Amino acid sequence: MLDATDAADLSATSNLASGRLAGNAFIADGCGLLTLLPRPISHWRLLKMSILEQLRAQHDLLADMYARNVEGAVRIQKTLADDILPGILDELGLDADDAARAREWLIDLGVLDAGAASGSANPGIIPIESIFRIYKRHKFTVPFALEHAQDTLVWRLAAIPDSAPRHTGSLLRCLPVACRDPFGRPIIVVKLSQLFNASGDVREALVYHLEQLRINLRTLNERSNPGPSDGERVPILQYVALFDIGDVSVQNIDMDLITWFIFELIPRFPGMLAAVFVLNYSWAHSGVWSIVKRVLPKSALSRIFFPSREELLQYIPRSALPQDYGGALPPLSDLEDPLENVAVSVTEFSHPSPPDASAPPQSPSSGLQHLPRVGSVAPTSHLNPYFGYPVTGRSTLTPRLRYGRRRKRDLLRTLASLWWSRWKHHVYVLLCIALVLVMVASRRRTRILRWKQRVRSLLGSNAPSAS
Numbered sequence: 001m002l003d004a005t006d007a008a009d010l011s012a013t014s015n016l017a018s019g020r021l022a023g024n025a026f027i028a029d030g031c032g033l034l035t036l037l038p039r040p041i042s043h044w045r046l047l048k049m050s051i052l053e054q055l056r057a058q059h060d061l062l063a064d065m066y067a068r069n070v071e072g073a074v075r076i077q078k079t080l081a082d083d084i085l086p087g088i089l090d091e092l093g094l095d096a097d098d099a100a101r102a103r104e105w106l107i108d109l110g111v112l113d114a115g116a117a118s119g120s121a122n123p124g125i126i127p128i129e130s131i132f133r134i135y136k137r138h139k140f141t142v143p144f145a146l147e148h149a150q151d152t153l154v155w156r157l158a159a160i161p162d163s164a165p166r167h168t169g170s171l172l173r174c175l176p177v178a179c180r181d182p183f184g185r186p187i188i189v190v191k192l193s194q195l196f197n198a199s200g201d202v203r204e205a206l207v208y209h210l211e212q213l214r215i216n217l218r219t220l221n222e223r224s225n226p227g228p229s230d231g232e233r234v235p236i237l238q239y240v241a242l243f244d245i246g247d248v249s250v251q252n253i254d255m256d257l258i259t260w261f262i263f264e265l266i267p268r269f270p271g272m273l274a275a276v277f278v279l280n281y282s283w284a285h286s287g288v289w290s291i292v293k294r295v296l297p298k299s300a301l302s303r304i305f306f307p308s309r310e311e312l313l314q315y316i317p318r319s320a321l322p323q324d325y326g327g328a329l330p331p332l333s334d335l336e337d338p339l340e341n342v343a344v345s346v347t348e349f350s351h352p353s354p355p356d357a358s359a360p361p362q363s364p365s366s367g368l369q370h371l372p373r374v375g376s377v378a379p380t381s382h383l384n385p386y387f388g389y390p391v392t393g394r395s396t397l398t399p400r401l402r403y404g405r406r407r408k409r410d411l412l413r414t415l416a417s418l419w420w421s422r423w424k425h426h427v428y429v430l431l432c433i434a435l436v437l438v439m440v441a442s443r444r445r446t447r448i449l450r451w452k453q454r455v456r457s458l459l460g461s462n463a464p465s466a467s
Contacts, residue, residue, distance in 0.1 A: 246280030
């Protein structure tokens with residue numbers, strides 16, 4: 001069995017050999033590496049890079065990508081606000097509160113004036129962190145980014161809790177604001193033992209936690225932005241996560257929860273983790289890790305590390321870590337959690353008007369919104385995140401591909417339908433013209449045949465009779 005350090009080395013080596021680093025491709029041709037990093041780095045240099053050097057290269061690359069693609073993200077935001085959101089609100093028949101929740105997310109995307117909506121002193125500062133992360137996830141391809149953003153917007157209206165659900169007190173914690181990694185990113189701590197040992201379903205709580213993290217990043221960026229003149233500043237886009245797997249029993253690991261988190265929840269909040277440090281890893285966890293790493297994309301594997309305590313302290317200073325992990329801060333349970341300050345911000349923004357005393361009380365048993373599940377959506381509907389493909393929503397809050405994949409026959413059928421809706425009137429005119437031509441030609445042919453018959457009859461009557 002491998003220890004944590006060996007697992008980290010093998011993970012990094014496999015990521016480099018496969019030609020991936022932080023989700024950005026570089027070409028390996030057997031003679032060398034042609035990378036997208038800010039400066040050329042040899043193959044053996046990459047293999048020997050420390051955690052700090054690897055994350056610095058990823059940070060510099062992300063900053064360069066943000067500077068080059070921020071204008072495209074703004075254009076996507078405008079399309080979302082002007083074209084997509086009105087259609088969604090109209091088809092779903094949302095009320096004022098639901099529309100406010102939808103626009104709250106667009107404020108984080110930068111479509112609306114965040115400062116004007118919140119009363120900030122800098123109304124010109126418009127954050128665009130969330131849409132950039134979606135844009136980057138799809139390699140800056142506009143149609144795919146728009147499709148993802150539309151799907152996420154519909155999902156948020158149905159799945160984001162408007163009040164704190166159960167289990168929100170201990171599943172995920174954020175270290176104090178002053179605790180940052182060397183690149184100024186906040187640090188979160190996840191104790192998987194508390195996650196797997198929690199009673200009941202914790203999925204709703206995890207959705208709520210990730211929404212808290214999104215709002216917390218927006219708040220940190222608003223506080224750290226000195227004014228409108230700082231237009232070239234790269235905002236805080238990501239967290240650094242410490243995954244403590246100590247005291248996790250293999251029998252208690254819920255693979256269904258892990259699969260749901262990776263394939264269902266993470267795509268709704270893409271690109272929020274710059275690095276994941278797996279702490280207290282032992283040989284007993286190697287079997288589970290061998291399964292998990294097979295389903296994770298290489299871009300995610302390149303951001304997972306298994307550091308020893310010394311390697312962790314080389315990257316994160318002792319002054320930014322609790323005593324639980326060798327730091328100089330008090331124990332984790334005694335530290336202030338900044339997420340507690342944003343725990344009710346979703347509810348406050350979503351419901352700006354005071355509740356009516358005469359209204360019936362809302363049931364606290366469910367944190368999901370009242371938006372009904374999607375039963376049947378047409379392939380060409382505005383609500384279909386996979387435009388042109390048949391979807392179903394019987395067991396999910398948002399539509400999913402009916403056959404689990406995008407079939408070519410469905411694409412051809414949709415293209416034929418769109419072509420017919422565009423050109424059907426022209427086709428009708430051409431068919432009428434062709435029918436007239438056929439009728440004229442048939443009548444002309446009939447006349448010619450009659451003329452031939454008359455000529456033959458005349459020639460036959462004038463012929464001399466046989467003697």
